[in-house]
Amino acid sequence: MVTQQQVESALQSQRSLPQIRLGDALIQEKVITEQQLNDALQMQSKDRKMQLGEILVGMNAVSKEVIRRVLAQKLGIPFVVLSKFQFDPNLIKAVPGDLVRKHGVMPLYQTESRMVVAMGNPLASDAIQEFAFYTRLKVDPVMASQEDLDAVIKQFYGEHGDSQNISDLVSELDVGAESTAESALSSTITESDNTLVRLVNKIILDAFERGVSDIHIETVKGNKPSRVRFRKDGVMSHYSEIPFNFRNALVSRIKIMSRLDISEKRQPQDGKINFEQFGPAKIELRVVTIPTTEGLEDIVMRILAAPKAVSIESLGLSAYNLEGLKKLAIKPHGLLFVCGPTGSGKTTTLHSLLSYINTPDRKIWTVEDPIEITQEGLRQIQVHAKIEWTFAAALRSLLRADPDVIMVGETRDPETAHTVIEASLTGHLVFSTMHTNSAVESVVRLLDLGLDPFNFADALLGVVGQRLARRLCTSCHRAYSASDDELEMLAHEYCAETDLAPADVLAQWRKQYMLESGGITLFSAEGCPKCEDSGYKGRVGIHELLINSAGIKRKIHAKANVPEILHAAMAQGMRTLRQDGIEKIFQGHTNWEQIRTV
Numbered sequence: 001m002v003t004q005q006q007v008e009s010a011l012q013s014q015r016s017l018p019q020i021r022l023g024d025a026l027i028q029e030k031v032i033t034e035q036q037l038n039d040a041l042q043m044q045s046k047d048r049k050m051q052l053g054e055i056l057v058g059m060n061a062v063s064k065e066v067i068r069r070v071l072a073q074k075l076g077i078p079f080v081v082l083s084k085f086q087f088d089p090n091l092i093k094a095v096p097g098d099l100v101r102k103h104g105v106m107p108l109y110q111t112e113s114r115m116v117v118a119m120g121n122p123l124a125s126d127a128i129q130e131f132a133f134y135t136r137l138k139v140d141p142v143m144a145s146q147e148d149l150d151a152v153i154k155q156f157y158g159e160h161g162d163s164q165n166i167s168d169l170v171s172e173l174d175v176g177a178e179s180t181a182e183s184a185l186s187s188t189i190t191e192s193d194n195t196l197v198r199l200v201n202k203i204i205l206d207a208f209e210r211g212v213s214d215i216h217i218e219t220v221k222g223n224k225p226s227r228v229r230f231r232k233d234g235v236m237s238h239y240s241e242i243p244f245n246f247r248n249a250l251v252s253r254i255k256i257m258s259r260l261d262i263s264e265k266r267q268p269q270d271g272k273i274n275f276e277q278f279g280p281a282k283i284e285l286r287v288v289t290i291p292t293t294e295g296l297e298d299i300v301m302r303i304l305a306a307p308k309a310v311s312i313e314s315l316g317l318s319a320y321n322l323e324g325l326k327k328l329a330i331k332p333h334g335l336l337f338v339c340g341p342t343g344s345g346k347t348t349t350l351h352s353l354l355s356y357i358n359t360p361d362r363k364i365w366t367v368e369d370p371i372e373i374t375q376e377g378l379r380q381i382q383v384h385a386k387i388e389w390t391f392a393a394a395l396r397s398l399l400r401a402d403p404d405v406i407m408v409g410e411t412r413d414p415e416t417a418h419t420v421i422e423a424s425l426t427g428h429l430v431f432s433t434m435h436t437n438s439a440v441e442s443v444v445r446l447l448d449l450g451l452d453p454f455n456f457a458d459a460l461l462g463v464v465g466q467r468l469a470r471r472l473c474t475s476c477h478r479a480y481s482a483s484d485d486e487l488e489m490l491a492h493e494y495c496a497e498t499d500l501a502p503a504d505v506l507a508q509w510r511k512q513y514m515l516e517s518g519g520i521t522l523f524s525a526e527g528c529p530k531c532e533d534s535g536y537k538g539r540v541g542i543h544e545l546l547i548n549s550a551g552i553k554r555k556i557h558a559k560a561n562v563p564e565i566l567h568a569a570m571a572q573g574m575r576t577l578r579q580d581g582i583e584k585i586f587q588g589h590t591n592w593e594q595i596r597t598v
């Protein structure tokens with residue numbers, strides 16, 4: 001049995017079998033006698049922790065193999081060949097390695113109310129109870145060979161944690177390096193070398209399991225090792241070094257996985273890895289090779305492993321922004337933009353909005369490049385600029401495909417801009433993103449693209465501006481009482497380029513955030529093992545929401561400039577990105593160091 005479907009149907013038929021105890025089954029099979037069973041049960045009554053199977057094996061009444069066969073045949077517990085099973089990496093991420101290693105139990109997949117786990121002894125009730133307690137799911141055990149279990153647990157969870165495992169692999173490479181020292185520069189290691197293949201798989205699996213967004217492989221000339229770094233939550237950090245004589249094979253291996261030309265070293269190449277073909281996880285990676293110097297190439301891989309859409313409530317929106325966005329998202333037609341620089345979480349926000357309105361009574365098309373988040377119920381289209389299947393072209397086709405809602409990955413050219421306006425004016429709800437710094441700037445940019453101000457003003461529902469700031473690690477953040485100087489500085493920053501008075505803002509903060517002791521608590525970044533000593537873990541969204549109104553429309557008609565539109569937007573309640581960020585400092589999510597650059 002190697003697929004989820006096979007295991008599911010075996011579990012179904014197991015449920016329809018009459019309930020039978022292991023002891024009775026063994027007697028029916030005539031592998032033990034009544035007397036042996038009674039002796040074993042008596043021993044068990046003295047020590048409830050001992051399992052009947054273990055006791056019988058200890059008594060030499062029966063072998064482990066026989067018990068396993070009886071479990072499979074009589075109790076109908078499915079036996080799974082793990083080496084060929086397609087594991088769910090998200091479940092693997094969700095179940096901690098300590099729990100898995102402690103019991104030697106491997107999670108296979110999860111349904112709404114149940115988790116199916118593979119174990120050597122599917123009657124081990126303590127393991128089942130602990131898994132059920134941790135996951136709050138009913139646990140269905142299936143059987144697997146101990147050898148298979150050990151192998152997959154090592155592969156997915158490592159023996160003593162991940163970092164040790166990668167250095168084990170690298171030191172294996174080093175041994176190889178010494179033995180071929182003379183020909184090291186010409187690299188006798190080929191791209192099909194077994195350890196190299198495992199190493200590349202390990203890098204990708206580690207990156208995925210750690211929630212890394214990008215893998216950077218940086219090659220250096222001469223006999224210096226290649227460096228592998230990971231970017232996570234926007235921050236680069238060292239991962240590993242690979243001995244220099246594996247440089248060519250490493251690059252070639254990744255090119256082969258990406259279906260790129262190995263011999264082309266002078267031109268950059270773009271490709272994609274469908275990791276499922278090479279390793280035990282459904283991970284997609286976008287790959288770029290960049291020629292650097294003297295025939296060397298760097299490789300950057302972006303992990304596209306389908307993350308799930310997050311709910312609109314968990315985006316960290318302020319009450320004003322959340323309520324406003326929800327109202328805009330259920331409009332029957334109009335145009336809603338999310339804007340921000342690369343990596344500011346625009347796609348995440350768009351998919352949260354889509355999931356909020358993703359109901360059977362709406363037809364939702366998306367046009368994306370690349371598709372980073374998949375959602376059931378959406379019809380998602382990948383654009384291919386090379387064959388002229390562009391955002392604008394796809395959008396024109398979709399207008400004939402009876403849509404209610406269309407999401408367009410990015411609006412960056414006049415043609416797409418005109419088409420999204422047309423789509424929203426003809427009765428569709430259109431979401432898109434722009435690569436601009438603020439909500440108001442997006443409005444001005446769209447006017448600059450040559451849109452008719454009256455059509456645009458009619459179509460526009462609103463614009464979300466956003467950033468991601470690093471979130472303080474809650475395991476080590478340190479609370480302190482903010483000094484008057486710090487509060488004044490924050491109030492000053494809060495009011496910059498607005499009509500607000502710092503003294504009023506300060507008074508409001510004291511009312512809202514002051515403790516009985518008279519101080520206002522802020523938090524500083526410290527550092528602990530949980531955040532790799534950075535003081536930060538994960539990120540927090542910073543937002544601003546410009547809601548179109550009669551006042552804003554007049555500004556658009558008049559092709560007003562940024563300060564004029566900003567003034568009108570703030571007068572109707574908008575808080576700027578920086579203001580939202582400062583609020584999030586007071587709420588304890590982040591600190592000024594992270595917000596000052598917003």
Ligand SMILES: [Zn+2]
Nearest residue numbers: 473476528531
């Ligand atoms: Zn920490």
